[in-house]
Amino acid sequence: MRHFYKKFTIIKTATAYFAVVMISICILLTSLVTISDFQSRNLHRSMEGINGQFLLHVMSMENHFLGQVLPDGYSTKSLTSFTFELATNIELGDFRSLLGREIPGLNSRDVRIIVAGEGTDITNLPYESPPPLETILEDREAVKDWAEDEEQNQEEKPPTISEGDDPVVLLYHSHSWESFLPHLPGEANPNSAASNEVNIIDVGHHLKEALEKQGIKTVIDTTNMTKKLNELGKGTGYSYTASRGIVQSYLDQYESIDYVIDLHRDSARYDITHTELDGEDFARLMFVVGESHSNYEINEKLATEMHKRLGDQLSRGVFGKDKTQGNGIYNQDLSKGALLVEFGGVDNHMNELHRSAEKFAEIFSEYYFEQLEKDN
DSSP, X not given: OHHHHHHHHHHHHHHHHHHHHXXXXXXXXXXOSSGGGOOHHHHHHHHTTSOHHHHHHHHHTTOGGGGXXXXXXXXXXXXXXXXXXXXXXXXXXXXXXXXXXXXXXXXGGGSEEEEEOTTOSGGGOOOOOOOOHHHHHSOOOOOOOOOOOHHHXXXXXXXXXXXXXXXXXEEEOTTTTBOOGGGXXXXXXXXXXXXXXXXXXXXXXXXXXXXXXXXXXXXXXXXXXXXXXXXXXXXXXGHXXXXXXXXXXXXXXXXXXXXXXXXXXXXXXXXXXXXXXXXXXXXXXXXXXXXXXTTHHHHHHHHHHHHHXXXXXXXXXXXXXXXXXXXXXXXXXXXXXXXXXXXXXXXXOHHHHHHHHHHHHHHHHHHHHHHHHHHO
């Protein structure tokens, strides 16, 4: 009996070591697509399939004490299926992993959910598909019918900000044409929610005011990207390249800028982008992290912190995208404090968007002054 138990222990130990070796090999194979593509992003995404409880389970084969930490009723995948999924990037039970790169529309699985907000799942992932330039060049009626707080507009800037202060935040809009159906009379097609008169820049103006009310000097770029792309003879797919030069010019002019925020509007509908807080309507926010550059994890940490402070009711979450899902960088390699924030969706009214901008300014300012105190 003792001999049998000894052999059984040897088998379990060998299995544990085999699992560790196979995991290491799979990580190497899935990361080293090419030598030039050996980035931390690849290793990070390869490691996503490895659950912490699974590793604890493997180690508990050698040290039974570790198994006591596992939750009651814990069960894990078989070593065979786990190794297969890690080596092939095909997830058993998820047909998108097999067909997603072959059938248009299914490749949304390449959008990585870093942190999920309330109601966020694979059915409502962000998908970037700007309209043709010809569409957004069209003149269309737009209305500015949102409430203006005249008293707030007449308030003096906080004493912490003077005209001579240099800005620490840059706001800009790579897709400045992104608009909202409630402000486009007669327009019902969400793919046509574009305007050069009422658009995401109006949200940017309100966010600038809200940030400065919190004591954070902010500069906003209001370039009409529709006009700029047309002058360059480029389509909407060139927008991030065009805005990159704009951002770089501000960074060259103001060394004081620590945070660069690109404001967008998502294409999701009202049931996804609307929430109610304390009896008031808000547009939900969402953060996109470009993963196709070496320092993306710094921006991911910032976006995750913003989501955490907003709460998962107001924030839809943090999503990672590489070049298989759009630009993949979004100019976020230019700053360690870069954010791409999606404010609401096509159905949100500007009043809701303004409330969300004010809420974002509150939590951002809390974070900013905390960091400032740490640095000092």
